[in-house]
Amino acid sequence: MQADLLNLNELFDITEGYIHVHGRRLVLHATNAFAQFRKDLIDMIGKKRARRMLTRFGFFWGQADAATMKRIFQWKDRLEWIKAGPKLHTMSGVGRVTVKSLDVDYDAGTFDMQIYLHNSCEAEEHLSIIGRSDQPACWKLAGYMSGYASYCLGKSVYFIEERCEAHGDGYCVFVGRDAESWDERLNEHLPFFEAEDIKGNVERLTQELRRKTRELARHRQELGLMQNAHDPFFAEAKSVSYSHIMHLASRVAQFDSSVLITGETGVGKEVVARYIHRHSHRDKGPFVVVNCGALPETLLESELFGHKAGSFTGATRDRIGLVEQANHGSIFLDEIGDISQNTQLKILRVLQEKEITRVGESEPHKIDVRVIAATNRDLPKAVVEEKFREDLLFRLRVIEIEVPPLRERTEDILPLARYLIDRLAKKLNIPKLKIDATCVDYLQTYNWPGNVRELDNALERASVFSQDGVILPENLPPEIVHAVTSRAGTTDPLSRTLAQMEQDHIRTILKLTNGNRSKAARALGISTSTLWRKLKEIEPETENDD
Ligand SMILES: [Zn+2]
Secondary structure (H helix, E strand, O other), X not given: OOHHHOOHHHHOEEEOOEEEEOOEEEOOOOHHHHHHXXXXXXXXHXXXXXXXXXXXXXXXXXXXXXXXXXXXXXXXXXXXXXXHHHHHHHHOOOOEEEEEEEEEEOOXXXXXXXXXXXXOHHHHHHHHXXXXXXXXXXXXXXXXXXXXXXXXXXXXXXXXXXXXXXXXXXXXXXXXEEHHHOOOHHHHHHHHHOOHHHHHHHHHHHHHHHHHHHXXXXXXXXXXXXXXXXXXXXXXXXXXXXXXXXXXXXXXXXOXXXXXXXXXXXXXXXXXXXXXXXXXXXXXXXEEEEEHHHOOHXXXXXXXXXXXXXXXXXXXXXXXXXXXXXXXXXXXXXXXXXXXXXXXXXXHHHHHHOEEOOEOOOOOEEOOOEEEEEEOOOHHHHHHOOOOOHHHHXXXXXXEEEOOOHHHOHHHHHHHHHHHHHHHHHHHOOOOOEEOHHHHHHHHHOOOOOHHHHHHHHHHHHHHHOEOOEEOHXXXXXXXXXXXXXXXXXXXXXXXXXXXXXXXXXXXXXXXXXXXXXXXXXXXXXXXXXXXXXXXXXXXXXXXXX
8 A cells, every 4th residue: 555545535434423444433523623622721721731732632643543554554665654644634634744755764763754734724723713823833733743653663753843834934844753863952842742741740730739628628627616606697698688787797897896786586696796706806816605694693793704712602713704704805795685783884894994803802803805795675775764774885886786687688598598408417417408499488488586596496407307308398397387378368367267277277288298188188187088078168170189
């Protein structure tokens, strides 16, 4: 066989959906997609790495072609086999290839070949998307020629492109020599043929990525330790009102003023307080939480301010109070509206004089602490009723942040529920815990008097009762489901008959059992035939069975 006699039709077998050269499959590609791919490669991994990858891609392609040519034909001599490479390139549309010179000395083992290429597809790819190149850019083709010749010679042959259409030359010129015959010019081209560096780089990058991942995990862990159970709600809330609070809290955090956080029970006042602390200059200091409503007056006082041994029965040793423990940090006084007049006065002193006196001592201690207080009570009203000191209210309420109840920001319910579910999945070890879509209406319609805390508790209960980790409406606390279904009906009890109540209840149960009548009948404590009869009364046209 001679290279000149190669014929496209004989070589390529094209049947529907399958093109091959004697069993080696080929696919026709659009070169503009390749051009885009080339640009992506350069953008993503840099020009040098892109060139290396494309050179090696070409090298493998050339090797495979040389092997196929050897397998299919009996060549007149090895030179014809070598020349078949450029011929194949011409035939497959790479460009018009001319072998300008070819000199092989088998005894000396030397190889020297010069190839001209007109209308290079690769130069066109480069020009079309990247533009004129500052150096020859037919990387795949130089790789191809090297791979082809190396296979034929059984030793390393390298082609260097000396002129290129992409560089502004009239045509591309490639010179190929065996490694020993090349001068030092080869050195700058050699790395593009080698795989080691790619592997090394990938390994280096992988290690770097692993290190970063570990760092991130550690960072997250630290963050997790800093945040308490109710903390990350901030990130989950999507409503306008909550983002306003977040903005306010960030702003307030920068100043040392006292903050009063108001809102119903369970709205997450402590979350806001922690957020303020964490974003303040005191973030390296302690954050101490005191639930003022949980302790009787005498105990609260010694908890807050500490005591001297023997100052009261049971005080066997000196003790530092929580206010002192919060020194250089922040103290969060929850349910401040519940404290006695006496304790109010002492807290006022912390705010005014920045000092405390331990129970049973007369010498005050200097203290540097930021007070963040919270209440679900109407403090101005308590002032009018003389239950709360007006001067303390003014001191506490330098800045007031009101956290709205969950029912006034329904768009926060689902994101919060999903966040809580993720947390519960870990806590209860139910890996695939999720809320079924049928629960969404119930969660969003219920008015959540206990706010986020109630949502959390309701979801925990539902998780425990869920089957295979899927929370269905029937797993939700009954008050949530009932509140929603009764809202759908008439709300005025005086205008409802017993029959209407019964019908509503049947509808609720059917909804909860996804229309399964056997289950519904069991839940209602009646037989399926009774249920069927009652259903006919409700909706006479309903005839389908379960
Ligand atoms: Zn070129």
